[in-house]
Amino acid sequence: MFTLYGISNCDTVRKARKWLDSQAIDYRFHDFRKDGLSAQDIERWLQQIGPDTLINKRGTTWRQLSDADRQRAETEITALLVDYPALIKRPLLENQAICTVGFNETLYRDLINGVPHE
Template structure:
C-alpha cells in the first residue's frame, strides 16, 4: 500500500493523492498535522536521502523559524521536523521499502504498474 506523509494543505501532498486516486489506487494519507511521523519512519527517510533533503529551505516556515541561522544537532533538527511538519519537503511517500521525497512521477508510475500487477 502506498503511504503518503504530508499535511492536508500541502499542494504537493494533494497532487500525490490525486495522482494515485486518478489511477484507481487508494493511498493511505498520514496527515502530519494530526499525527507525527514515528521516529523510525523519519529515520528511514534520513538514512536514504540525508537530513538536509527533508528540509524545505524554500518554505515560509523555514524562513520564520530562522533555521538558516541556527546550529542544531541532527537529533534536535529531526525533532523540529516532527513538531513542525511544514518544515519538511512534502510529500514523503513509501511503498514497502521504496521511498521518495517530493514529486517523483517516474517512480510513482513504476509503483502504479506494480500495484496493477499485484492488486
C-alpha cells in the same frame, strides 16, 4: 501498500493524492499536522534519503525559524522535524521499498511499477 505523508492543504500533496486515486493505487494518507510524526519515522527517512533531500529549506517554515532552531538542524535534526513537521518536503511517498519526496507523475508511475531510480 503505500503511505503518502504530507499536509492536507498543500497543493502538491493534493496533486499526488488525485493522481494516486486516478490510478487506483492503494495508499493511506498521513497528515503530518493532524496525525503527528514519530522520531522513528523521521530517523528511517533520514537513513533512506538523507537530510538534504528531506528538509525543505526553501519554505516559509524554514525562513521563520530562529537561528537557534536552524542550528538544531545540524545537531538535533530528528527533534527539530518532530517539532516542525512542515519542514519536511512533501509529499513523501513510502512503502517497504520506496521513499521519495515531491510529486512527479513519471517518477511515481515508474516507482509504483518497480522501475528503479537513483
